[in-house]
Amino acid sequence: MQKTIEKNVKTYMNYINGKWVASTTNEEIGSINPANKNEIVGYVQSSSKEDLDAAVSGAKQAQKTWRKLSGAQRGDYLYKVASIMETRLEEIAETMTKEMGKTFQEAKGETARGVAILRYYAGEGMRKIGDVIPATDNEALMFTTRVPLGVVGVISPWNFPVAIPIWKMAPALIYGNTVVLKPATETAVTAVKVIECFDKAGIPDGVVNMVTGQGSIIGQGIAEHPDINGITFTGSNTVGKMVGQGALARGAKYQLEMGGKNPVIVANDADLDLAVEGTISGGLRSTGQKCTATSRVIVQSNVYDEFKEKLLEKVSEIKVGYGMEEETWMGPCSSESQLNTVLSYIQKGKDEGATLLYGGERQSEEGTEHGFYVKPTVFEDINSEMTIAQEEIFGPVLALIKVDTIEEALELANDVEFGLSASIYTKNISSMFSFINEMEAGLVRVNAETAGVELQAPFGGMKQSSSHSREQGQAAIEFFTSIKTVFVKP
Numbered sequence: 001m002q003k004t005i006e007k008n009v010k011t012y013m014n015y016i017n018g019k020w021v022a023s024t025t026n027e028e029i030g031s032i033n034p035a036n037k038n039e040i041v042g043y044v045q046s047s048s049k050e051d052l053d054a055a056v057s058g059a060k061q062a063q064k065t066w067r068k069l070s071g072a073q074r075g076d077y078l079y080k081v082a083s084i085m086e087t088r089l090e091e092i093a094e095t096m097t098k099e100m101g102k103t104f105q106e107a108k109g110e111t112a113r114g115v116a117i118l119r120y121y122a123g124e125g126m127r128k129i130g131d132v133i134p135a136t137d138n139e140a141l142m143f144t145t146r147v148p149l150g151v152v153g154v155i156s157p158w159n160f161p162v163a164i165p166i167w168k169m170a171p172a173l174i175y176g177n178t179v180v181l182k183p184a185t186e187t188a189v190t191a192v193k194v195i196e197c198f199d200k201a202g203i204p205d206g207v208v209n210m211v212t213g214q215g216s217i218i219g220q221g222i223a224e225h226p227d228i229n230g231i232t233f234t235g236s237n238t239v240g241k242m243v244g245q246g247a248l249a250r251g252a253k254y255q256l257e258m259g260g261k262n263p264v265i266v267a268n269d270a271d272l273d274l275a276v277e278g279t280i281s282g283g284l285r286s287t288g289q290k291c292t293a294t295s296r297v298i299v300q301s302n303v304y305d306e307f308k309e310k311l312l313e314k315v316s317e318i319k320v321g322y323g324m325e326e327e328t329w330m331g332p333c334s335s336e337s338q339l340n341t342v343l344s345y346i347q348k349g350k351d352e353g354a355t356l357l358y359g360g361e362r363q364s365e366e367g368t369e370h371g372f373y374v375k376p377t378v379f380e381d382i383n384s385e386m387t388i389a390q391e392e393i394f395g396p397v398l399a400l401i402k403v404d405t406i407e408e409a410l411e412l413a414n415d416v417e418f419g420l421s422a423s424i425y426t427k428n429i430s431s432m433f434s435f436i437n438e439m440e441a442g443l444v445r446v447n448a449e450t451a452g453v454e455l456q457a458p459f460g461g462m463k464q465s466s467s468h469s470r471e472q473g474q475a476a477i478e479f480f481t482s483i484k485t486v487f488v489k490p
């Protein structure tokens with residue numbers, strides 16, 4: 001990346017052991033605005049294994065003291081971070097929009113969610129961490145407590161550059177672990193701004209560290225590092241499996257959240273306006289770049305034509321453009337490679353015989369020529385064997401599938417390797433219960449879109465969508481701690 005593309009662009013450092021430091025490589029990576037590829041948002045460090053080693057060593061040392069604080073004391077730090085982040089909400093959100101393209105409105109919502117997650121886990125520091133269990137010896141006291149894992153490596157993606165690092169770091173910290181974050185390179189400047197809030201809150205040196213750089217060096221380095229005791233990852237299935245294998249090979253604990261191919265079922269008795277709204281919001285918000293995004297729309301035959309007509313009318317009203325402009329509803333894809341992936345899936349859809357109803361090409365309006373824009377896209381005449389019915393696209397592409405019965409809908413909905421989220425629009429209680437019982441997904445929603453995760457509830461997928469663990473809410477304690485059973489006899 002040539003540094004001459006734009007003058008006066010700031011360079012951001014790694015955060016290691018409480019200090020902002022340059023990488024030993026003296027190399028930097030430019031972060032591009034996907035709405036205008038000629039704009040560099042900032043430069044981040046292209047770090048080395050030595051930088052990672054320094055961060056891990058700081059985290060290991062700091063953990064000895066951090067774990068000895070009470071939960072309430074650790075919580076106080078998280079409350080401070082939350083308040084600082086709240087005062088910087090707009091600035092952080094703007095950086096997010098500039099780095100990955102989601103609209104400013106969505107970016108503000110995500111940053112506010114980050115603040116709420118910090119406060120939620122700050123409160124967890126005051127909650128119980130064990131149970132008393134009757135011992136067979138009536139003179140003994142037996143109970144469980146929980147201990148931290150040690151140093152936790154966090155590998156995060158670009159699609160939720162504030163919420164995901166925070167929903168991994170906050171529980172890790174509250175339960176007494178220290179953290180080394182490797183953020184996605186595409187959104188590393190946003191990550192720096194999040195870490196600045198920890199720094200300003202006076203978090204003790206080494207408790208939180210951040211090392212930016214290539215996934216194959218820093219991400220893989222985390223997976224293989226002997227002093228990292230737990231790894232939490234969100235991203236693609238390919239990389240997730242590599243991370244899991246690296247961790248397993250050396251006996252470290254790991255947690256993987258990966259792809260989805262999420263269906264919405266629209267039943268004959270659905271409120272069609274609500275279903276259209278949920279399909280559009282679930283499928284196209286954030287340009288379809290959510291692991292919970294709706295991508296298959298399975299519609300019962302009696303309402304298929306009416307639903308399709310309403311959907312296409314609303315899709316045609318979507319304003320695609322720069323996320324910082326108020327009238328924009330959908331921003332660009334987050335990168336050129338993401339745009340190319342989406343376009344190649346669209347081409348595959350056409351080649352395999354799906355009928356293109358809307359979009360299917362780059363946005364070509366004036367003002368969008370330097371951005372990675374694609375039109376919202378709708379296909380029909382889809383069968384379950386087609387690539388676009390099976391693989392995660394991570395773009396604004398909806399595939400309409402017509403079925404006669406709810407049983408058929410459920411069978412198709414489950415006919416993929418993923419199982420992250422799913423929804424149904426219906427007023428029929430028996431269809432709701434069939435869906436709740438039979439849908440193979442970690443998050444099932446009735447009369448609500450597939451996307452949208454509540455921070456206080458467990459989140460994670462079935463099948464290939466995750467390593468079968470759960471994040472967020474109180475479920476996070478399962479990954480970030482180990483149970484210790486204690487037996488005491490006077």
Ligand SMILES: NC(=O)C1=CN([C@@H]2O[C@H](COP(=O)(O)OP(=O)(O)OC[C@H]3O[C@@H](n4cnc5c(N)ncnc54)[C@H](OP(=O)(O)O)[C@@H]3O)[C@@H](O)[C@H]2O)C=CC1
Pocket residue numbers: 155156157158159182183184185186213214215216217218219220221223234235236237239240242243257258259260290291338341392393394
């Ligand atoms: N489940 C989800 O929420 C997400 C799913 N995806 C899926 O993945 C596809 C590709 O997106 P992409 O950004 O390439 O996702 P990746 O899985 O490549 O990236 C996720 C994180 O892993 C890091 N990483 C990359 N290579 C390695 C490695 N060898 N070892 C350890 N860590 C590594 C990345 O770093 P770096 O940024 O430096 O490459 C990033 O921090 C998307 O199209 C989408 O289908 C992507 C993001 C989120």
Ligand SMILES: O=C(O)CCC(=O)C(=O)O
Pocket residue numbers: 159160164234289290291292450451452453
């Ligand atoms: O739908 C959401 O709010 C969260 C989605 C998510 O976790 C992801 O895309 O990685």
